[in-house]
Amino acid sequence: MNVGASRPFRSPKAILFDLDGTLVDSAPDIAAAVNELLAGRDLPPLRVDQVKAMIGGGVGKLVERAFAASGSPLLGSALEEANRVMAPIYRRHLTGLTRLMPGVREVLTHFHLSGMALGVATNKPQLATREILLHFHLTEYLGAIVGGDAVTFLKPAPDALLLALDQLGVEPTETWMVGDSSSDVGAARAAGMPVVLLRGGYTQVPVEELGADLVCDSLLDLPSAMQRLRAVA
Missing domain, CATH: 3.40.50.1000 (HAD superfamily/HAD-like)
Structure with missing residues (x-):
């Protein structure tokens, strides 16, 4: 202490x-959600430790950081659309891991x-x-x-x-x-x-x-x- x-x-x-x-x-579940989102854009998965470093600031900030880390940063309406896609994916990955x-x-x-x-x-x-x-x-x-x-x-x-x-x-x-x-x-x-x-x-x-x-x-x-x-x- x-x-x-x-x-x-x-x-x-x-x-x-x-x-x-x-x-x-919750990092393993959050990573699973992030990687499902990235896979939908034909982007490679991120490691759990990479995603863990992105947690904090809400789901919107998580999505922004994940695409930036993947080498395909999103801005404006493209980022808003990715967040809309992420919403149901995120809800599917809450308690499994x-x-x-x-x-x-x-x-x-x-x-x-x-x-x-x-x-x-x-x-x-x-x-x-x-x-x-x-x-x-x-x-x-x-x-x-x-x-x-x-x-x-x-x-x-x-x-x-x-x-x-x-x-x-x-x-x-x-x-x-x-x-x-x-x-x-x-x-x-x-x-x-x-x-x-x-x-x-x-x-x-x-x-x-x-x-x-x-x-x-x-x-x-x-x-x-x-x-x-x-x-x-």
Whole structure:
């Protein structure tokens, strides 16, 4: 556990979680969707690690990055058409290869039983987010589920976080954001929330360099880290 020096921690009443790279490892499914889209244009497939580096910023940004990486960048109406083609492909690749990140069920159960309000704020589309959470039987823990198309601006804008907080009925200063990328840090900072980052997610920059208040090896470390922070508060 590494603690940043940007602000003191307060004991939270709620926790918001990112989805991809935080609660689920969805990169294999996302890569399958990307490669189906590229195959339709007779373009070669990308490796899972290549696609993993493109995740973040929503599906539209993913499509743009995938065609650029394939050597056939798209702009304007061509990119819009590729996004329309991608929409049903993406929905077909949500749970076949996706797996829970380590400790997810145990940690959500722990916080839920302790009375903590929990929510998800992600750039993934709302219906896709809900389908994944339903597939893994996680919705019972969550009082708010906000996807990227439920708000005007994606993370790193604070819109998704603020909508989730409104649904949970809590204030930003009473809530921790838990994610894995610079978008999560930016959104949390813009919302006025402390932010925790997990190693092993989808960021290409070391998490220690992203300015989080706390860095944990996995979700399994979060309950004990919270107890230690409470003890020194």
